[in-house]
Amino acid sequence: MAEGGGGLGTKYDVGMGLAERERTCTLTHPKWGPALSRRDYLLRENYLTTVPLARDGGITHWILTVAGLPAGERPILSSCESLRKRAVYCDGGKVVEGVAHGIGSVFTEEGYRGRGYASRMMREVAGRLRGWQAGRGVVGGEGDEDGVARGRVLFSVLYSDIGKSFYAKHGWEPFESCHVAFEPAAGKTEGGGIARPIGYHELAELCAVDERLLRAELSRGGGGRGRKKTRVAVLPELDALLWHLMREDYMTKCIFGKTPTVRGAVAGEPGRRVWAVWMRGYYGGLNKDEGNTLHVLRVVVEDAEQADEELVDGFRSIVQMAQGEAAEWKTQDVQVWNPTAKVRGLMDKCGIEFEVVERDVQSIASLMWYGEGSTDEVEWVANEKYAWC
Numbered sequence: 001m002a003e004g005g006g007g008l009g010t011k012y013d014v015g016m017g018l019a020e021r022e023r024t025c026t027l028t029h030p031k032w033g034p035a036l037s038r039r040d041y042l043l044r045e046n047y048l049t050t051v052p053l054a055r056d057g058g059i060t061h062w063i064l065t066v067a068g069l070p071a072g073e074r075p076i077l078s079s080c081e082s083l084r085k086r087a088v089y090c091d092g093g094k095v096v097e098g099v100a101h102g103i104g105s106v107f108t109e110e111g112y113r114g115r116g117y118a119s120r121m122m123r124e125v126a127g128r129l130r131g132w133q134a135g136r137g138v139v140g141g142e143g144d145e146d147g148v149a150r151g152r153v154l155f156s157v158l159y160s161d162i163g164k165s166f167y168a169k170h171g172w173e174p175f176e177s178c179h180v181a182f183e184p185a186a187g188k189t190e191g192g193g194i195a196r197p198i199g200y201h202e203l204a205e206l207c208a209v210d211e212r213l214l215r216a217e218l219s220r221g222g223g224g225r226g227r228k229k230t231r232v233a234v235l236p237e238l239d240a241l242l243w244h245l246m247r248e249d250y251m252t253k254c255i256f257g258k259t260p261t262v263r264g265a266v267a268g269e270p271g272r273r274v275w276a277v278w279m280r281g282y283y284g285g286l287n288k289d290e291g292n293t294l295h296v297l298r299v300v301v302e303d304a305e306q307a308d309e310e311l312v313d314g315f316r317s318i319v320q321m322a323q324g325e326a327a328e329w330k331t332q333d334v335q336v337w338n339p340t341a342k343v344r345g346l347m348d349k350c351g352i353e354f355e356v357v358e359r360d361v362q363s364i365a366s367l368m369w370y371g372e373g374s375t376d377e378v379e380w381v382a383n384e385k386y387a388w389c
């Protein structure tokens, strides 16, 4: 489906336009895949079409091209991809489920830069995503029985590495983009800690609890007449985390020849737990630590009413386990994106040094709202790393 005169081109998937994807990947490899050989990077991008979230058409590859030319002969003027995710917003106290698209890998090859191609693509992608795959991947959930807007595309998100203005110009407003960074600290993984490691098999239960708590929080906090902002969230469901962890498996297998087993840590008993799920991300690889980070995807305090004093020992132990994993897996820091006030309180009390970083250029969380009102009137709840792609 190419549109007239240099319009947005077709999507290409595993079976179709593979050569085009290879061409794009070859060009993006130096920027996004330096921790991998070019071949492993190409294979990773193919593998990433088969994992949760992306599989079954969840990922769409977009190119701006010249209409009418067949794949292989047409130029790739600019490219990006979108990943379908489950999302919710609070409408008058009722949590409504729909779709959000995460956009990533926006790229124009050097020879084509500065001619407005990425701008044109983003404008067209913004319009196309508004109705893209509406209703797909949406399952019934609390509070959306009558499904007024169920399955509608609610919003799209992206993470700008080129500051706040380029994407804002095209409708993706910058949101809070701060993180807390802890140093790696070897030898803290074992012994004495009260936190227990989280493996794959525990994630389904934890994600189900997280989703229930998040829906409850959204419905409590939002929608009243006096409330100015519409509260929205990407759901921290199992597939959303598995996308990260399977990507991490691929990276660590290539870089270290093995995959990690500790995917997070939990402390406390059911009903009064605190936990963090994390993912190791690599841009530097083994040669340099810079760009290698242990990203905390999501932090959950199960009982928000529980006193910090009761939670802080468990939280400290979780951070120490993350620091130990960060050291063992050659990352330069542990990052927690946009921690809630409750989690910031635990950080302050746990006695481990950290740095607060306000990002101005890299990984600027940006959102375009497709519902009523403007994006300015939206509050992005749970704006944490798990929503990144």
Ligand SMILES: CC(C)(COP(=O)(O)OP(=O)(O)OC[C@H]1O[C@@H](n2cnc3c(N)ncnc32)[C@H](O)[C@@H]1OP(=O)(O)O)[C@@H](O)C(=O)NCCC(=O)NCCS
Binding pocket: 031, 078, 105, 106, 107, 108, 109, 112, 113, 114, 115, 116, 117, 118, 119, 120, 159, 160, 161, 162, 163, 166
């Ligand atoms: C960013 C990129 C996609 C822009 O593509 P393009 O086709 O040249 O974009 P356009 O011609 O539509 O627009 C260029 C605009 O991008 C801005 N821009 C490009 N690179 C930038 C950077 N590193 N930092 C800030 N702004 C940047 C230009 O200043 C220009 O701004 P203007 O519209 O106010 O004049 C391209 O430079 C690229 O692929 N870079 C490497 C990959 C990358 O960083 N992608 C973005 C990931 S979030």
